[in-house]
Amino acid sequence: MTNEERYQKNxxxxxxxxxxxxxxxxxxxLYVYRGEDDFAGGIATINKVEFSDFLPExxxxxxxxxxxxxxxxxxxxxxxxxxxxxLKEMYGDQIAHPxxxxxxxxxxxxxxxxxxL
Numbered sequence: 405m406t407n408e409e410r411y412q413k414n415x416x417x418x419x420x421x422x423x424x425x426x427x428x429x430x431x432x433x434l435y436v437y438r439g440e441d442d443f444a445g446g447i448a449t450i451n452k453v454e455f456s457d458f459l460p461e462x463x464x465x466x467x468x469x470x471x472x473x474x475x476x477x478x479x480x481x482x483x484x485x486x487x488x489x490x491l492k493e494m495y496g497d498q499i500a501h502p503x504x505x506x507x508x509x510x511x512x513x514x515x516x517x518x519x520x521l
Contacts, residue, residue: 419482423450423453424452426449427447428449429491430446430448432503435510439505439507442505443474443503445500446498446499448471453468453481464483469481474502
């Protein structure tokens with residue numbers, strides 16, 4: 405049984421295996437006390453695909469993807485796949501990119517709260 409078949413059976417929808425170079429949509433992220441890490445969502449390019457060494461292949465969190473536009477951040481592939489139509493409506497042709505807010509009031513403090521849009 406392929407990963408796609410396992411996902412479909414256990415999650416109730418078909419999830420293709422992601423590929424490097426594939427274009428996808430990602431959410432924006434806004435950070436309180438870490439405005440320099442703010443990120444504008446939109447179209448992004450997968451540059452990394454990781455499969456869990458510990459979770460079963462049909463687990464919702466088994467596959468994670470990284471994107472060129474945001475090095476060091478991994479996204480849950482099943483969640484992103486479910487959200488693609490909604491994200492496409494939200495972002496259209498916008499390219500995902502860092503959107504730092506360098507104002508001191510958004511970069512001071514030890515908290516790392518965030519909001520995803």
